[in-house]
Amino acid sequence: xxxxxxxxxxxxxxxxxxxxxxxxxxxxxxxxxxxxxxxxxxxxxxxxxxxxxxxxxxxxxxxxxxxxxxxxxxxxxxxxxxxxxxxxxxxxxxxxxxxxxxxxxxxxxxxxxxxxxxxxxxxxxxxxxxxxxxxxxxxxxxxxxxxxxxx
Numbered sequence: 450x451x452x453x454x455x456x457x458x459x460x461x462x463x464x465x466x467x468x469x470x471x472x473x474x475x476x477x478x479x480x481x482x483x484x485x486x487x488x489x490x491x492x493x494x495x496x497x498x499x500x501x502x503x504x505x506x507x508x509x510x511x512x513x514x515x516x517x518x519x520x521x522x523x524x525x526x527x528x529x530x531x532x533x534x535x536x537x538x539x540x541x542x543x544x545x546x547x548x549x550x551x552x553x554x555x556x557x558x559x560x561x562x563x564x565x566x567x568x569x570x571x572x573x574x575x576x577x578x579x580x581x582x583x584x585x586x587x588x589x590x591x592x593x594x595x596x597x598x599x600x
Contacts, residue, residue, distance in 0.1 A: 460500050463493030463510075484525045488517035544590040547572075551600045557581045558597075565597070 458465065470486030492514045499505035547567060555571065556564040558579045565574050565585065573594035576585065585597035 460493050460496035463489050484521035485518045488514055488521050547587050548590050551586045554581050554583045
């Protein structure tokens with residue numbers, strides 16, 4: 450049934466498939482169906498002059514579609530991936546945004562470990578031994594805490 454409908458519609462089949470994929474991209478955004486839909490539309494455009502020829506069989510159409518879909522997806526990924534700049538580059542990297550700030554030790558650094566308070570959070574710090582109340586500057590941030598030096 451589907452093969453008969455595709456044969457009856459001719460090159461328009463690719464256009465319909467492409468438009469359905471583009472419509473699905475709107476309903477289920479992910480910027481992936483966009484490239485596959487565009488590949489189907491291009492195959493439909495190429496199919497108009499080649500539809501009656503023996504060389505333009507369904508096997509070659511599917512091969513061209515697959516190659517174009519992969520190529521468009523790779524190019525689209527490169528285009529979309531290159532725009533990674535943000536107006537808030539440290540938004541999801543809170544700990545890295547603390548580097549360079551100064552704070553006062555809330556607990557003394559003894560045996561290399563102590564605590565500071567920044568804003569509303571208490572942080573574990575590593576650094577040279579210092580008394581509580583000393584000013585420190587954050588020089589590095591890791592998952593386990595912050596590294597500080599005397600300010």
